[in-house]
Amino acid sequence: MKSVIAAAVVALLTAGVAKAQDGTTAPVAGAVTLVQAGHLLDRPGSAPRGASTVVIRDGMVEAVQDGFVGPETFPGATVVDLRDRFVLPGLIDSHVHLTSDRAGQAGFLADFTDSLPARAYEAAGNARDTLMAGFTTVRNLGDSGGVTLALRNATARHEIAGPRIVDAATSISTTSGHMDPRLSLSDEWRELMGEPDNVCNGVESCREAVRIQVGRGADVIKIATTAGVNSRIGAGLGAQMFEDEARALIETAHLYGKKVAVHAHGADGIDLALRLGADSIEHGTIFDESTIRLFRQSGAYYVPTLSTVNGYRTRLAADPNAYPPEVLPKILWRIEITGRSLEAAYPAGVRIAFGTDAGVSLHGRNADEFELMVQHGMTPMAAIQAATVNAADLLGLSTEVGSLEPGKRADLIAVQGDPLTDVTVLKSVGFVMRDGRIYRQD
Numbered sequence: 001m002k003s004v005i006a007a008a009v010v011a012l013l014t015a016g017v018a019k020a021q022d023g024t025t026a027p028v029a030g031a032v033t034l035v036q037a038g039h040l041l042d043r044p045g046s047a048p049r050g051a052s053t054v055v056i057r058d059g060m061v062e063a064v065q066d067g068f069v070g071p072e073t074f075p076g077a078t079v080v081d082l083r084d085r086f087v088l089p090g091l092i093d094s095h096v097h098l099t100s101d102r103a104g105q106a107g108f109l110a111d112f113t114d115s116l117p118a119r120a121y122e123a124a125g126n127a128r129d130t131l132m133a134g135f136t137t138v139r140n141l142g143d144s145g146g147v148t149l150a151l152r153n154a155t156a157r158h159e160i161a162g163p164r165i166v167d168a169a170t171s172i173s174t175t176s177g178h179m180d181p182r183l184s185l186s187d188e189w190r191e192l193m194g195e196p197d198n199v200c201n202g203v204e205s206c207r208e209a210v211r212i213q214v215g216r217g218a219d220v221i222k223i224a225t226t227a228g229v230n231s232r233i234g235a236g237l238g239a240q241m242f243e244d245e246a247r248a249l250i251e252t253a254h255l256y257g258k259k260v261a262v263h264a265h266g267a268d269g270i271d272l273a274l275r276l277g278a279d280s281i282e283h284g285t286i287f288d289e290s291t292i293r294l295f296r297q298s299g300a301y302y303v304p305t306l307s308t309v310n311g312y313r314t315r316l317a318a319d320p321n322a323y324p325p326e327v328l329p330k331i332l333w334r335i336e337i338t339g340r341s342l343e344a345a346y347p348a349g350v351r352i353a354f355g356t357d358a359g360v361s362l363h364g365r366n367a368d369e370f371e372l373m374v375q376h377g378m379t380p381m382a383a384i385q386a387a388t389v390n391a392a393d394l395l396g397l398s399t400e401v402g403s404l405e406p407g408k409r410a411d412l413i414a415v416q417g418d419p420l421t422d423v424t425v426l427k428s429v430g431f432v433m434r435d436g437r438i439y440r441q442d
Contacts, residue, residue, distance in 0.1 A: 024158065024437040032057050032077040033436060035412065036068045037087035041420070042404040044089065044388045045381065048420065051083070056410040059436035063406055080438070082414045082431060088384065089404050090136025090411030090434060091426070092391035093366050094303050095261075095282055095355030098123045098130070098151065098165075099143040101363050103230060103315060106322070116145045123147050127155060127162030129364030132440050134429035136411040137164040137391075137401055139355070141222045141261055141282065142171035142179070149217050161439055164411075166395050168261065169218035170198040172209045172249060174241050178228035178263055206248040214256045220395075221253035222261045222282075226269030229308070229330045230323075230360065237285070237330065239269035243276070250276045259396065261303075267291050274298050280353065280394055283308075285334065287341040292348045301353040301394045304342045306372035307361035309335045314362065339376035346377050353394040354387035370423040380423040410436040 027033065033056040040052040042064050053069035055062045071077045099119050102110055114122075123143075130138060140148045148167050155162035173179035180199050198213070200206040210221055225241045250273070253260045259279040264270040267286045274281065274294035280301040284291075295302060312331050315322040323331055346352060356369045373383040392402025400409050414431035430442035 024161070024439055026158070027056075027059055027436045029058060032062070032074045033080060033410075034069055034071070034074060034077050035080045035087065035433070036070075036083050037085065037414070038083045039086045039418070040064070040404070041086070041088040041384070044385045044403065048086075052087075054087070054404055054410070054412065056436050059410055061404055061406055061408050061410050064404060080431075080433075080441075085414035085416060085431065086418055086425075087404075087412055087414045087431075088419070089388045089402060090413055090432070091134050091367070091387045092137040092139075092354065092395065092397075092401065093130070093135045093163075093356055093358065093369075093387070094139045094280070094301075094353045094391045094394055095141050095305055095357050096130065096138045096363070096366075097142060097357070097359030098126045098138070098140050098363070099147050100359055101126060103311065103322075103360055116147065119143075119145065120147050120150070123151050124154075124160055124162065126359075126363040127151060127160065127165075130358070130366060131161055131163050131432060131434065132429075133364045133366050134413040134415075134426065134432055135163050135366050136413070136432065136434040137166070137395065137397065139166040139168070139220065139261070139391075139395055141168045141220075141263075144170055146216065152219075158435070158437060164397075164401070164434070166219045166397070167217075168220045168222040169213040169216045171222040171224065171263070172198050172200060172206070172213065173224040173263075174245060175199050175201050176240070178224035178226070178230075178240075200245065200249070203244050203248040206245045207252045210249055210252040210256070210258075214253075214258060218258065220261055221249070221258045222263065223249045223273075224263040225273050226264045226266045228263060229265065229334045230327055238266040239272055241269070241272070243272060246272055247276050250278060259394075270294075274300055282355065283357070284341050284345075285337060287344050292344060292350065295345065295350040296348065299351065301351045301390065302341070302345050303353050303355035303394075304339075304345075304373070304376075305355050305357040305360075305369075306338055306342070306376065307356040307358070307365070307369045309338050309372075310365070310368055311357075311361035339372065342373065342376045342378070346382070351390060352378070352382070352386045353391045354383070355391075365427075367426040367429070370419075370426050374423050380420050383423055384419060384426075409434075 035054040041048040152165035200209040262273040262278040265285040417425035432440035
């Protein structure tokens with residue numbers, strides 16, 4: 001039965017869409033596209049350039065030249081006139097969940113009422129919204145049913161409008177941990193569900209859990225060493241995994257060449273993951289001095305996901321009962337404390353990568369994170385670096401994306417205004433190109 005459902009999901013994601021290409025046209029082999037930019041931030045962290053031209057061939061950046069280069073230099077080239085715009089690399093969101101824009105009681109109910117094909121359609125819509133917001137690459141940190149694994153392949157082939165996806169398949173925790181889908185269910189429902197394969201207890205079980213996700217095609221492994229704000233259990237936000245279990249998860253992932261993203265709120269769970277070699281900490285709500293020291297020693301990235309508070313506020317404004325009693329106090333705490341860890345981490349030199357937790361926050365609103373990062377101490381340039389060169393490094397894609405340099409993919413966006421003086425202009429992206437294909441041109 002599962003194989004039939006999986007085949008249906010793949011069919012829904014791929015059938016018929018290759019013809020339409022969502023309005024894009026594949027670049028003709030060898031043809032040149034010239035993107036003329038009024039201002040160009042080709043290498044975030046370095047000063048922006050003035051009038052410039054990005055020369056693109058076969059979906060790749062061939063050169064970046066000063067001034068406005070036209071078809072007189074490259075006969076037959078297609079010219080994209082962005083001379084009144086600020087151009088920069090396609091943005092990267094290191095933490096999304098594409099399968100849903102719902103949470104709380106509505107999201108819980110959807111787990112029982114939505115079919116897997118329905119989730120596939122919803123994920124495709126969220127992927128499109130994400131791309132149109134200027135995010136040409138994302139790291140999807142957990143879903144179920146293989147929806148985003150199939151979506152990853154469809155967007156890679158440009159069969160569906162969406163970002164490049166680095167996918168974690170299904171996230172892993174211990175029994176009653178943040179990733180246990182049986183939380184708050186009655187005994188009858190728990191018995192019907194059986195033992196999920198993303199839940200582990202003890203060393204051997206945790207090694208197997210990683211191998212299962214690797215076998216499904218995961219690009220990265222996501223684990224939870226602490227409880228979660230949205231976990232439907234009143235068990236705090238501290239560590240919920242023993243050291244030997246966390247070590248087994250991280251060592252097994254690294255054995256297979258997979259990086260490890262760690263959901264962690266409490267300092268005890270963060271420090272545990274950092275000591276054992278985690279590649280990134282997601283959320284990281286509570287820091288102490290030892291946490292900062294471990295970040296700097298390990299070189300791990302911190303992904304703050306500040307945007308979650310916007311999602312919480314939006315849903316609570318629409319419905320004060322949007323979240324169950326065991327979750328609401330944690331949400332109110334998270335709203336109050338969010339940003340303090342970033343205020344400590346950034347000046348201490350911790351490496352920051354941009355991530356929103358979209359799905360908890362809203363898809364298509366990913367750029368809201370920039371404003372929050374600046375509010376909590378980062379410069380606009382540093383926030384943009386976090387969403388380009390830093391995120392590319394975290395995702396293992398530095399040779400492909402994150403900057404506009406010869407030999408890299410032609411992923412770029414354009415905005416009106418200067419994001420280095422007003423980072424909020426990134427909320428209004430008017431031009432999106434991915435792999436040399438124009439997906440948005442207002």
